[in-house]
Amino acid sequence: MRLQLAASLACALMWTLPAPAQTRIDVDLAAETHTIAPEIYGQFLEHVGTQPYGGIWVGPDSDIPNTDGIRDDVFDALKALEIPVIRWPGGCYADLYHWRDGVGPRDTRPVRVNMVWGGTEETNAFGSHEFFNLAERLGAKTYLNLNLGTGTAAEAADWLEYLTAEAGDRAAERSANGRETPYKVDFLSIGNETWGCGGALTAGAYADLYAQYASFAKTAGDQPVRILSGAHDGNPEYTDTLLGHPYIADLIEGVSLHVYMLPTGEWSKKGAATGFPEAEWASTIKRTLRMEDVIADQRAIISKHEDLVDGFGLYVDEWGMWVDQDEAKAPPALYQEGTIRDAVVAGLNLNIFHHNADLVKMTNIAQMVNVLQAMILTDGPDMVLTPTYHVFEMYKPFMGAEALPVSYTSPDYTLGDVTLPAISLSAARTAEGELILALVNADAKASHDVDLTSFGAKKAEGRLLTAKTMDAGNTFADPDAVHPVPLTAKAKDKKLVLDLPPRSVAVVVLK
Ligand code: AHR
Numbered sequence: 001m002r003l004q005l006a007a008s009l010a011c012a013l014m015w016t017l018p019a020p021a022q023t024r025i026d027v028d029l030a031a032e033t034h035t036i037a038p039e040i041y042g043q044f045l046e047h048v049g050t051q052p053y054g055g056i057w058v059g060p061d062s063d064i065p066n067t068d069g070i071r072d073d074v075f076d077a078l079k080a081l082e083i084p085v086i087r088w089p090g091g092c093y094a095d096l097y098h099w100r101d102g103v104g105p106r107d108t109r110p111v112r113v114n115m116v117w118g119g120t121e122e123t124n125a126f127g128s129h130e131f132f133n134l135a136e137r138l139g140a141k142t143y144l145n146l147n148l149g150t151g152t153a154a155e156a157a158d159w160l161e162y163l164t165a166e167a168g169d170r171a172a173e174r175s176a177n178g179r180e181t182p183y184k185v186d187f188l189s190i191g192n193e194t195w196g197c198g199g200a201l202t203a204g205a206y207a208d209l210y211a212q213y214a215s216f217a218k219t220a221g222d223q224p225v226r227i228l229s230g231a232h233d234g235n236p237e238y239t240d241t242l243l244g245h246p247y248i249a250d251l252i253e254g255v256s257l258h259v260y261m262l263p264t265g266e267w268s269k270k271g272a273a274t275g276f277p278e279a280e281w282a283s284t285i286k287r288t289l290r291m292e293d294v295i296a297d298q299r300a301i302i303s304k305h306e307d308l309v310d311g312f313g314l315y316v317d318e319w320g321m322w323v324d325q326d327e328a329k330a331p332p333a334l335y336q337e338g339t340i341r342d343a344v345v346a347g348l349n350l351n352i353f354h355h356n357a358d359l360v361k362m363t364n365i366a367q368m369v370n371v372l373q374a375m376i377l378t379d380g381p382d383m384v385l386t387p388t389y390h391v392f393e394m395y396k397p398f399m400g401a402e403a404l405p406v407s408y409t410s411p412d413y414t415l416g417d418v419t420l421p422a423i424s425l426s427a428a429r430t431a432e433g434e435l436i437l438a439l440v441n442a443d444a445k446a447s448h449d450v451d452l453t454s455f456g457a458k459k460a461e462g463r464l465l466t467a468k469t470m471d472a473g474n475t476f477a478d479p480d481a482v483h484p485v486p487l488t489a490k491a492k493d494k495k496l497v498l499d500l501p502p503r504s505v506a507v508v509v510l511k
Pocket of ligand 1: 046090091192193197318366367372
């Protein structure tokens with residue numbers, strides 16, 4: 001009996017005590033660095049479900065406090081993220097979007113049906129002016145996705161002239177619609193997922209069409225960065241064929257990549273947002289870590305095509321968690337609860353993007369409000385910030401910082417026959433000279449110590465995001481259940497050690 005008690009006490013202690021410092025970091029503070037493009041922290045606003053209608057746009061006459069139709073609570077929360085760029089209007093929806101439907105007096109705009117996402121009513125109340133004004137108020141750059149699927153090269157060229165011309169009839173029309181100063185289109189894509197919802201085109205057929213559209217897709221003033229719509233994580237050769245097109249190199253500055261994390265890996269049953277088994281935590285982490293290999297494959301393909309411009313970039317313009325839709329919320333399509341699992345997935349991906357800062361010039365998490373791995377969820381007048389929001393807020397100092405090459409060993413996270421590295425990290429130096437470190441403990445159950453001694457710092461302080469269970473999140477009933485808390489490294493055996501609890505994301509400044 002006494003033995004049994006001792007055994008279970010020992011077991012309980014093993015469970016709660018952190019393992020000895022196992023993560024060792026090797027960092028060369030004098031090594032060449034690469035700037036982490038702020039646009040890696042980009043957002044994606046597609047017309048889906050309650051985005052933008054209800055979640056962002058409520059209209060000037062709404063009882064929900066708003067400024068020119070944009071709800072104030074959501075705007076303020078987005079503003080705090082210092083969003084660098086927003087992609088709009090899709091996604092698959094971009095290939096059904098006709099820009100003329102969304103300009104002019106709102107009460108004369110045609111009401112359409114969003115045929116790609118749930119057949120919801122599309123009032124076109126949120127159109128070009130509403131999007132560009134929102135981006136301007138947020139201080140975000142604009143990334144416009146032109147309609148290749150059901151549009152024409154003429155329609156695309158007209159839209160760009162309408163938005164950016166200084167003179168002529170299109171500029172006069174824009175002025176009459178309330179905006180005299182031209183808008184700025186910073187990034188441009190023509191077509192989306194052209195191997196799928198964007199037209200089911202072979203790479204050769206899309207490359208021909210792209211070259212035709214891009215030849216006429218001009219803006220007045222500075223030209224946008226042009227991004228060719230590329231592969232997903234399962235068809236890298238699509239990008240290879242696109243980049244091999246004889247005329248394409250002169251018409252692009254980057255190529256896109258889409259990577260989604262489905263817990264089960266099955267589109268027909270992706271797995272639930274909450275109440276999932278640990279096996280689906282582990283499989284999600286495993287699929288997320290593949291991002292490093294997927295980018296490596298794209299890097300190899302891009303480097304084969306020597307005619308691409310210097311500074312050619314990979315634009316991961318859709319990424320994130322995709323779980324089974326919350327049927328209680330249907331028809332709003334693609335609405336899902338946000339949890340600490342999403343936060344861990346966000347941290348792992350952002351660390352991988354930092355590791356590849358020389359190549360990855362922008363990423364756009366899918367999506368901003370009420371859709372997939374959203375920053376913010378709304379329900380009528382109520383709003384909650386998701387754990388993913390907190391990760392983006394905590395990681396802000398990495399925008400524009402210099403990524404430091406780090407190598408590290410990690411303890412294992414093992415479940416059944418799956419063994420994964422528990423710890424992920426990335427380091428950078430800010431413009432102010434501060435050393436910052438982002439860390440993720442992807443272990444569902446165990447805490448792990450990280451030895452920071454190699455940075456030569458005396459102190460490490462920052463914030464930690466964690467939760468009591470694998471599927472904890474912020475709900476409308478308990479909107480602040482998961483939020484960042486202060487974190488300080490401890491001196492142990494002449495070492496500086498950070499104790500990372502299970503299921504956690506941390507950002508610290510080394511001093
Ligand atoms: O983000 C949701 C959808 O996922 C996008 O519309 C599409 O491009 C992708 O398949």
